Amino acid sequence: MVRAPLVSILSLVLFLLVGAEASAFDRTEKHTEHGFSVDRPSHFEARPLPPEEAGLVAIYAPKDAPTDRRAPVTHRVFLADGVTTAGDVHRWALENLQPAGFEAQRSVRERYGRKPARYTGTFFDSEGKERSLFVHAWLGGDDGVIFVGECEPGRLRREKRAFERVSMSFRFFTQGDVAKERAKWEKHYRRSGLAHADKRVEVALAMVDGWCLKDTEHSVILYHGSETEPLLEQFATNLVAVRKRLEEDFPPDRPIDALSVVRVCRDRGEYLTYGGNAATVGYFYSATQELVLYDARADRSGPMPNDHPTMQTLYHEACHQFLYHTASALSPHSWYDEGTAEFYSGSVIELGKVQRVDGLDQRERFLRSELPKGRVPKLEKLLRMTQEQFYAEADINYSTGYALIRFLRTSRAAAAHPSWESLPTRYFEALRRDWRRAAEGLVLSGLSGSKYRAALNRSREKALVAALENVDLAELEDAFFEWIRLGY
Numbered sequence: 433m434v435r436a437p438l439v440s441i442l443s444l445v446l447f448l449l450v451g452a453e454a455s456a457f458d459r460t461e462k463h464t465e466h467g468f469s470v471d472r473p474s475h476f477e478a479r480p481l482p483p484e485e486a487g488l489v490a491i492y493a494p495k496d497a498p499t500d501r502r503a504p505v506t507h508r509v510f511l512a513d514g515v516t517t518a519g520d521v522h523r524w525a526l527e528n529l530q531p532a533g534f535e536a537q538r539s540v541r542e543r544y545g546r547k548p549a550r551y552t553g554t555f556f557d558s559e560g561k562e563r564s565l566f567v568h569a570w571l572g573g574d575d576g577v578i579f580v581g582e583c584e585p586g587r588l589r590r591e592k593r594a595f596e597r598v599s600m601s602f603r604f605f606t607q608g609d610v611a612k613e614r615a616k617w618e619k620h621y622r623r624s625g626l627a628h629a630d631k632r633v634e635v636a637l638a639m640v641d642g643w644c645l646k647d648t649e650h651s652v653i654l655y656h657g658s659e660t661e662p663l664l665e666q667f668a669t670n671l672v673a674v675r676k677r678l679e680e681d682f683p684p685d686r687p688i689d690a691l692s693v694v695r696v697c698r699d700r701g702e703y704l705t706y707g708g709n710a711a712t713v714g715y716f717y718s719a720t721q722e723l724v725l726y727d728a729r730a731d732r733s734g735p736m737p738n739d740h741p742t743m744q745t746l747y748h749e750a751c752h753q754f755l756y757h758t759a760s761a762l763s764p765h766s767w768y769d770e771g772t773a774e775f776y777s778g779s780v781i782e783l784g785k786v787q788r789v790d791g792l793d794q795r796e797r798f799l800r801s802e803l804p805k806g807r808v809p810k811l812e813k814l815l816r817m818t819q820e821q822f823y824a825e826a827d828i829n830y831s832t833g834y835a836l837i838r839f840l841r842t843s844r845a846a847a848a849h850p851s852w853e854s855l856p857t858r859y860f861e862a863l864r865r866d867w868r869r870a871a872e873g874l875v876l877s878g879l880s881g882s883k884y885r886a887a888l889n890r891s892r893e894k895a896l897v898a899a900l901e902n903v904d905l906a907e908l909e910d911a912f913f914e915w916i917r918l919g920y
Contacts, residue, residue, distance in 0.1 A: 460601075463489060466511055468577060471601035473594055476507065478640035480654070480695060482707035483720040486528070487511050491705075499699035502557065505583035505591050506705065507598050512569075515576035518549040521569045529580065531555045531565055539568075544604040546572035552588070559710060564588040568599035577602060613637060628691035635693060648672050652691065656698035663727070666735055667696060667746065670781045674747050677779065677786040678754045682860060690721060690757045694746075697726035714745035716752040718761070723749045739790075744777040751776045759860070762867045765892050766822035767814050768859060771833030775841065791838060795831045799916050808832055808916070811909045815896060835916060845911045851902045852911075863895035 461478070462469045466489055472478075476492040487510040493503035515524050518536070525534055534553035542548065553565040566581035566588065579602070581595035617636045621629035626647055635652050636645060644659035645652055646668050653671070655664045671694065697703040703726035704710060714725025728742045736743050751773040756763060763769050778790040802808055807828055809817075814832055822829045837856060839846055846852040870887045 461490065463509075466577075468602055468604045470509060470579075470603075471598060472507060473598070477642055479503075479506075479702065480640055480643065480697075480706055481638070483717060483722060484707065485510075487513075493702075493705055497701050497705070499701045501701055501710075502559075502704040503701060505581070505587060507595070508580045508582070510578040510580065512576045512578055514574065515569065515578070516571050516574065518569075518571075521549045521551070521567070521571070521576060521578065524576070524578070525551065525553075525567060529553075529555050529565065529567075532562070534565070534567075540600065543570070543602075544572070546570040546577075546604065550599075554585070555582075558707075566592060566595040566599075568595070570602055570604075577604075631691050648675075650675060650688070650690075650692055651694055654693065654695045656696065656702065663736060664696075667694070669784055670743065670779075671746065671750060673781045673784055673786050674750050674776065674779055675754065678751060678776070682755065682758060684758045685864065688754075688757045692750075692753050692757075693720070693722040694750075695722060695724045697724070700726055700728065702726065712745075713741050714749050716749045716756070718756055718763070721753065721756075723753055725749065738780050739778075747779045748773040748777040755860075759864045760868050760871055762863065762871075762888060762891065764860065764863055765815065765896065766817055766819050766829070767833040767836065768856070770822070770830055771835075771837040772856070774830060774834035775837045791842075792834060795834050796916070796919060798827070799831050799835055800919060802828060802831075803913060803916055808913070811836070811905055811912070815900075816893075836912060839912050839915050843915055845915060849908075852908055855899050855903065858901075859895050859899035862898035863891060866894045867891040 459472050459474050459476075460469055461472055470490070472492045475495055477495045479491045479493050481488050481491060488508060489511050490507075490509040492507040494505065497503040510528075512520075512524050515521055522534065525531055531553040532555055534551055537550040537552055539548040539550045547570075549569045549571060551565070551567040553567070554562055555565055557563055562585050563582045564585055564587065567578065569576045569578040579595070579599040581591065581598070583591045614633065614637060617633045618629070621632050624647065626632065626649065632647065632652055635654070639645060639654060643654055643656050644664070645654050646659065646664055647653075648668050648671060651668075651671055653664065653667055655661070655667070657664065695706075697706060697708070700708075703724070706724065708715065708724060708726070713728050714723065716723050723746075725742060725745050727736075729736060729740065738744075752763075752769065755769065755772065764772075774792065774795070776789060778792055779786045780788050780790055799808060807825075809829065809832060814829065814836070817829065822833075840852055840855050867888070870891050
């Protein structure tokens with residue numbers, strides 16, 4: 433056997449290692465609107481940006497990340513105005529990452545006229561689980577570009593080289609040209625004739641790889657998957673159907689000038705990485721008017737049933753969006769807001785229309801089991817609960833709020849008492865009317881903060897008083913509890 437020279441073997445190994453490392457970072461992401469590009473590992477993919485993270489311009493997670501929990505490792509990129517020194521980075525990290533430990537590390541040379549600053553540490557995520565941190569900032573001019581690598585404990589040694597590689601891959605340049613992509617979407621929406629074209633363009637430009645969008649008259653749906661997938665069409669059809677039903681049941685007193693954004697994550701893991709709560713399938717984030725949910729199906733063959741948790745969550749959160757928009761950005765009392773949204777989660781859609789709204793048997797069975805235990809709240813208490821009080825016992829209060837709305841809207845007992853049957857409508861119309869007057873006054877006077885919140889609460893209380901006029905609450909409560917017991 434002829435042995436190859438040792439130097440040749442070493443050269444081959446070195447070539448393979450360098451080649452493997454290079455191929456692992458074969459994806460350059462250009463952020464021309466922000467003046468830089470960055471490499472990411474090829475087995476990572478871009479993820480949508482959680483709206484509450486200020487300055488976040490990119491986030492990457494493994495393509496094979498678990499589908500049922502937060503991604504075990506992520507690479508994030510932030511633009512931080514005014515962060516120009518190592519001390520600024522430290523303060524920025526304390527405010528935005530809230531590390532439990534944070535230590536400076538030996539850094540690298542200045543590049544592109546930007547000074548580096550590097551740290552490692554730990555922090556606790558929203559579920560209280562510890563995560564390891566790697567932070568590298570490039571500082572210059574009047575801002576900092578900050579790379580944040582995070583991973584599960586015990587993975588930092590393995591992931592650190594990738595974190596370092598990504599943080600060193602930044603290439604800075606002058607303001608880039610995104611005009612071509614923007615012009616494409618502007619032309620598309622000019623031809624479409626859809627309202628809110630400017631906002632639709634911004635939503636489209638912020639879309640990350642692997643996602644597509646579908647427009648409806650009042651919404652834009654962002655979907656992680658192909659635009660040809662039947663589920664996307666089903667979401668759009670059902671969203672339009674629920675919107676039409678809500679417009680019939682809650683006629684707007686003036687045109688709604690708002691675009692609803694609906695984001696459908698591929699799985700629970702992506703939903704959690706985006707910022708979703710582990711106990712939910714979806715949520716409505718009023719600050720950005722975005723409805724976020726994920727495909728929770730175990731079997732993804734065929735259409736999604738009306739009563740699937742993901743579809744019911746779509747109807748529930750779409751109701752929140754609609755009420756928020758038609759009530760001039762005011763959320764009603766929680767019993768009404770959550771109860772009404774939960775009521776419409778029972779929508780049955782056939783042939784593109786809400787044919788009926790079914791009851792939620794699981795909610796009603798749960799209440800029947802809790803009523804003898806005295807855990808179902810009295811109506812006087814339920815009707816005036818704050819959001820915090822309502823959420824403190826969510827299972828009981830969500831179920832009771834839903835049952836009360838269903839009782840008032842559908843029961844024979846309520847139909848026999850006009851003041852009961854009309855209570856939900858009278859409440860909402862009074863709330864919308866009083867709040868609109870109050871809100872216009874607040875804008876003119878420039879009030880905000882605690883005085884603004886006090887005005888919200890006054891409008892809610894006035895609406896409740898108006899709704900309960902000529903209603904014997906004790907009689908209503910007896911009939912309501914009887915309805916629960918008998919399972920009408």
